[in-house]
Amino acid sequence: MKIHAELNELLNEFYPGQKIPSERVLSERFGVARMTLRHTIESFILEGRLERRHGSGTFISNQCYSLSARxxxxxxxxxSRGLEPTNKLLISKIISADxxxxxxxxxxxxSKMLKFSRLRLGDEIPMAYQTTIIPVSYIGNIEDHELEGALEDMLQIKFGIFITTSQTEISGDFVEQKVSKLLEITTLTPCLVKETIDMDLHSRNIMWNKTWYNAERFKIKFDAACNVRELKNPTAS
Structure with a gap:
């Protein structure tokens, strides 16, 4: 169809993550009925070229990123993907360990624990929502602005804590409405949940992280080694 080719040409002018004009604006631009335009947009969504974000509009689909299980x-x-990582601290508080x-x-x-939540971004695009809990006895006082940087770097420089190993579990889940708004998804969008316990040189469990990733934007990558089994020569005596 002509409208499909014309819209495709227009979409080439946008970059990943950018919002496209509304259906009303596009239907007037191309001189077609809104229903015709809507069907065309739906075809691009099925192709993975476009994505709808609840309450925000229609956007050029972002690249699907590999999430390492290591x-x-x-x-x-x-x-590693050429994106600028940033964090937005949402809340921090002292809690008692249940x-x-x-x-x-x-x-x-x-025990007294520092619990905080952050929105994690790549090139200013919401990538993940994360909650972290750290025993206060290991870190003392931390200013809120220090939680917006790389935690491992801060722990090394300020407290001499070096994270050496991590236990990781990955599962699937959905998020509540307030988190879905932060990630610019709906509550029906599946998420990958990466739960990690980070340990230091002294085998202390330093951090408990739980991170929700949009499953439509991330896939899990596993690196596995295969055991080579020596086969006996069946013709050997």
């Missing part, structure tokens, strides 16, 4: 920070993940938290971080029940 111990790797968000900043490293973004930098049974789950105490078990995860191997601390006494009711």
């Amino acid at each position: 111990c790797r920070s968000f900043s490293s993940e973004m930098a 049974k789950v938290c105490a078990s995860k971080l191997r601390v006494p029940l009711n």
Whole structure:
């Protein structure tokens, strides 16, 4: 169809993540009925060229990024893809460790913990929502602005804590409405949930992170080694 070719040519002028004009504006520009234009847009959505964001409009689809299952920070993940990683601190507070938290971080029940949430971005595009819990006994006082940088760097420089190993679990889930708005998705958009326990040189559980990634934007990458089994020569005596 002519409208498909014309819209395709227009979309080539936009960059990934950019919002395209409204259906009303586009239908007037191309001189077609809004229903015709809507069907054309839907075809581009099915092709993966466009994506709808609830309450925001229609955007050029972002690239799908690989999410390593290995111990790797968000900043490293973004930098390896040529994206500028930034963080927006949403909330930070002191809590008492409940049974789950105490078990995860191997601390006494009711220990003081620093809990904070951040929106993690790549080139200013929302990539993930993350909650982090750290025992206060390991870090003392931290200013809010320090939580907007790379945590591993801050822990090394300020407290001499070096993260050496990480236990990771990856599952699928949905997010509540307030988080979906931050990630610019709907509550029906599936998310990859990466839960990690970071440990230091002394085998202490330093951080418990839980990160929600838009599953339409990320895929999991596993690196696996195969065991080579020596086969006996069936013709040998």
